[in-house]
Amino acid sequence: MLKQIANIEINVNDEGYLTDFSQWNKDVAMEIAKEEGVELTDEHWKVIDYIQEQYRNEVPLSIRKVGKSGVVSIKDFYRLFPDGPLKKATKIAGVPKPVSCI
Amino acid sequence: MQKLLILGAGTGGTMMANHLRSKLDKNEWEMTIVDQEKTHYYQPGFLFLPFDIYKPSQVKKSIKKFIPKGVNLIRSKIDRIDADNNKVTLEGGDVLDYDLLIIATGAHIAPQEIEGMLGSGWHKDVFDFYTYKGSKALRDKLREWEGGKLVVHIAEMPIKCPVAPLEFAFLSDSYFKHKGMRDKVDITYVTPMSGAFTKPKASNALQYLLDEKGINIVGDFNIEKVDNEAKKIVDYGGKEVEYDLLVTVPTNMGSEVIERSGLGDDLNFIPTNKGSLQSKAHENIFVIGDASNLPASKAGSVAHFEAEILEENILRYIKGEPLKEKFDGHANCFIETGNGKALLIDFNYTHEPVEGTFPLPGVGPLRLLQESRMNHMGKLAFRWIYWNMLLKGISIPFVSATMSEAGKHFEEVES
Numbered sequence: 322m323l324k325q326i327a328n329i330e331i332n333v334n335d336e337g338y339l340t341d342f343s344q345w346n347k348d349v350a351m352e353i354a355k356e357e358g359v360e361l362t363d364e365h366w367k368v369i370d371y372i373q374e375q376y377r378n379e380v381p382l383s384i385r386k387v388g389k390s391g392v393v394s395i396k397d398f399y400r401l402f403p404d405g406p407l408k409k410a411t412k413i414a415g416v417p418k419p420v421s422c423i
Numbered sequence: 424m425q426k427l428l429i430l431g432a433g434t435g436g437t438m439m440a441n442h443l444r445s446k447l448d449k450n451e452w453e454m455t456i457v458d459q460e461k462t463h464y465y466q467p468g469f470l471f472l473p474f475d476i477y478k479p480s481q482v483k484k485s486i487k488k489f490i491p492k493g494v495n496l497i498r499s500k501i502d503r504i505d506a507d508n509n510k511v512t513l514e515g516g517d518v519l520d521y522d523l524l525i526i527a528t529g530a531h532i533a534p535q536e537i538e539g540m541l542g543s544g545w546h547k548d549v550f551d552f553y554t555y556k557g558s559k560a561l562r563d564k565l566r567e568w569e570g571g572k573l574v575v576h577i578a579e580m581p582i583k584c585p586v587a588p589l590e591f592a593f594l595s596d597s598y599f600k601h602k603g604m605r606d607k608v609d610i611t612y613v614t615p616m617s618g619a620f621t622k623p624k625a626s627n628a629l630q631y632l633l634d635e636k637g638i639n640i641v642g643d644f645n646i647e648k649v650d651n652e653a654k655k656i657v658d659y660g661g662k663e664v665e666y667d668l669l670v671t672v673p674t675n676m677g678s679e680v681i682e683r684s685g686l687g688d689d690l691n692f693i694p695t696n697k698g699s700l701q702s703k704a705h706e707n708i709f710v711i712g713d714a715s716n717l718p719a720s721k722a723g724s725v726a727h728f729e730a731e732i733l734e735e736n737i738l739r740y741i742k743g744e745p746l747k748e749k750f751d752g753h754a755n756c757f758i759e760t761g762n763g764k765a766l767l768i769d770f771n772y773t774h775e776p777v778e779g780t781f782p783l784p785g786v787g788p789l790r791l792l793q794e795s796r797m798n799h800m801g802k803l804a805f806r807w808i809y810w811n812m813l814l815k816g817i818s819i820p821f822v823s824a825t826m827s828e829a830g831k832h833f834e835e836v837e838s
């Protein structure tokens with residue numbers, strides 16, 4: 322599915338997650354964040370950097386990992402990305418939504 | 424004489440002892456297996472024990488019974504693995520050295536990871552069913568429970584047999600129906616994932632089960648604490664769910680020995696090559712079953728598929744041949760849906776659970792992703808297969824280690 326974000330055509334799946342990480346840039350992130358009702362601050366960017374680094378290293382993400390990363394506490398993660406922080410943060414970071422078995 | 428050491432005599436360790444003893448020359452290879460328990464538990468049976476479907480005696484046997492002649496069995500807690508010096512220290516201080524190590528120490532629940540979970544309500548109105556003790560205590564509780572809010576809960580992923588909590592919810596529905604008290608019980612399923620089924624295929628095919636059984640879903644719930652006084656669970660975002668009876672699957676972690684030895688990740692799972700099952704840090708250490716960090720299901724069926732590939736790779740390693748990166752994450756599991764029915768799913772690293780038939784391409788007898796009585800019989804038969812074939816390393820007819828694509832309708836998992 323193609324979607325117009327930050328004036329360019331971006332490939333996304335039906336939940337709005339980028340399907341091609343190379344299309345991500347900061348403008349894209351800001352636009353998705355706006356749709357999610359999040360205004361990005363330095364604190365947010367630190368989390369986004371961390372998530373992207375994990376993705377590049379093929380480390381599966383979890384709330385626990387983020388909480389133990391030293392980048393942000395779980396409480397603050399929720400404050401920054403309210404309701405489902407991992408879902409929101411991964412979407413803004415342009416990486417796939419963490420999935421489970423079925 | 425060379426030494427092969429296996430840590431853990433559960434599903435994976437026992438299978439490897441059986442697979443390899445017949446393949447390795449007794450004059451060249453001494454084999455030893457260590458476990459802290461004397462009992463081998465059939466963990467899939469812990470799902471049925473609370474509902475009085477299985478008796479305790481059907482889910483436990485002696486470990487010794489399944490370890491072949493020619494393999495030394497040591498009963499002891501393992502204290503530490505010194506991977507740089509190829510040595511393992513046992514609790515009493517004995518040291519075992521090895522040329523080749525297979526780690527099969529599994530995963531277990533860690534309720535202490537969640538604030539308040541081990542509080543005053545533990546095994547009174549807060550239960551696990553992932554241990555023999557928890558499952559049996561829950562059986563006693565259910566026998567006399569008069570109804571109220573039943574909350575079935577998953578703390579965080581990954582967990583062993585990820586469908587077991589959902590099956591628990593389905594079986595509860597039938598259990599209370601049969602007892603004539605379904606109207607007195609409110610069943611809620613609370614999960615850290617976005618819903619009970621997160622893959623679209625499974626979700627479309629299975630949503631009706633939840634509707635039909637009147638099971639409420641609370642998704643995206645990341646538990647922060649159990650409040651024993653107010654009888655509610657609270658998530659980091661402030662959401663709350665009240666319970667009268669909480670059946671929880673706490674955080675699952677690898678063995679503490681992995682942590683003490685510095686071999687694991689943040690949940691004590693060992694970084695492992697997902698195709699060859701060799702540990703990433705040490706070439707003479709291999710990992711089978713729940714102890715690894717593979718992105719596959721933590722299930723006995725997975726350990727079974729892994730065993731065949733691991734056997735081959737260990738023989739190759741010994742001969743100095745390159746390993747095969749063959750494991751594809753193949754898992755199949757029965758999902759009990761209650762009322763004497765079950766469904767079967769089959770998937771791997773790259774394929775979503777599929778519709779179609781299993782294991783005989785095109786003919787069945789077991790239909791994938793569809794409820795049937797036959798599948799339920801399959802699930803119950805699995806206990807017999809487990810004790811009599813799986814542990815002994817006898818391969819199951821028609822079921823191959825890597826996933827067969829014949830007879831199934833596929834959809835690639837997007838990555």
Ligand SMILES: Cc1cc2nc3c(=O)[nH]c(=O)nc-3n(C[C@H](O)[C@H](O)[C@H](O)COP(=O)(O)OP(=O)(O)OC[C@H]3O[C@@H](n4cnc5c(N)ncnc54)[C@H](O)[C@@H]3O)c2cc1C
Pocket residue numbers: 430431432433434435436457458459460465466467468469470499500501502527528529530552553554583584587678679680711712713714721722723724725726756757
């Ligand atoms: C409720 C429930 C339902 C399940 N249902 C299914 C199902 O339907 N189908 C399916 O395929 N799978 C199912 N499973 C999962 C299955 O039981 C496990 O995936 C399988 O047993 C894993 O095998 P393993 O060898 O990795 O670990 P285990 O069989 O758990 O063995 C690990 C062994 O290591 C020993 N050990 C650990 N640490 C130490 C130490 N420090 N010192 C000494 N010994 C140690 C333990 O005592 C244990 O015997 C279920 C599990 C549960 C809990």
